[in-house]
Amino acid sequence: MARTESTMLALGTAAPDFQLPDVVTGQTISLGTFAHEKALLVMFICRHCPYVKHVEQELAQIGRDYQGKGLGMVAISANDAAAYPDDSPESLKEMATELGFVFPLCYDETQEVAKSYTAACTPDFFLFDQNQKLAYRGQLDDSRPRNDEPITGKDLRAAIDQVLSDQVPPEPQKPSLGCNIKWKPDNAPAYYG
Numbered sequence: 001m002a003r004t005e006s007t008m009l010a011l012g013t014a015a016p017d018f019q020l021p022d023v024v025t026g027q028t029i030s031l032g033t034f035a036h037e038k039a040l041l042v043m044f045i046c047r048h049c050p051y052v053k054h055v056e057q058e059l060a061q062i063g064r065d066y067q068g069k070g071l072g073m074v075a076i077s078a079n080d081a082a083a084y085p086d087d088s089p090e091s092l093k094e095m096a097t098e099l100g101f102v103f104p105l106c107y108d109e110t111q112e113v114a115k116s117y118t119a120a121c122t123p124d125f126f127l128f129d130q131n132q133k134l135a136y137r138g139q140l141d142d143s144r145p146r147n148d149e150p151i152t153g154k155d156l157r158a159a160i161d162q163v164l165s166d167q168v169p170p171e172p173q174k175p176s177l178g179c180n181i182k183w184k185p186d187n188a189p190a191y192y193g
């Protein structure tokens with residue numbers, strides 16, 4: 001597995017819009033879906049990656065803990081499903097159901113949404129404020145597969161709490177680390193590699 005860090009998109013960047021199908025409901029999800037929320041967390045994940053598997057229960061728990069508290073959440077998988085069948089929409093639907101996700105899980109078949117966010121790894125987190133400007137991009141916490149650090153979600157949870165309280169998450173922010181997004185042949189963005 002190729003380890004990749006997040007690109008650390010510039011803070012204050014406007015959230016790129018998207019129109020993607022939720023693999024569970026079939027509904028089209030966009031930025032407008034979350035227009036009434038005080039904050040929006042966009043997560044790039046997949047099913048097969050050991051880094052995501054390591055934290056998937058915590059991601060589901062964050063969804064439950066912040067439900068109805070002003071945080072919109074959406075997970076997006078952009079991996080090449082032809083090369084990685086575990087990341088197909090059907091498999092992602094099973095994942096969302098098994099984990100009890102209370103937020104949409106979308107499939108980015110063209111990988112254009114991932115590129116617009118400069119998503120590089122799974123998991124990769126982008127937290128936007130009520131004006132849909134980037135307030136935090138970075139890691140969930142210090143835990144990684146096999147490093148014996150507890151999975152707490154402390155970095156991401158602290159940033160969410162700060163944005164929901166009209167505060168700005170402090171810098172420096174530590175990049176997320178995970179498997180690289182599995183780009184389709186000849187589709188990798190310029191920032192990859």
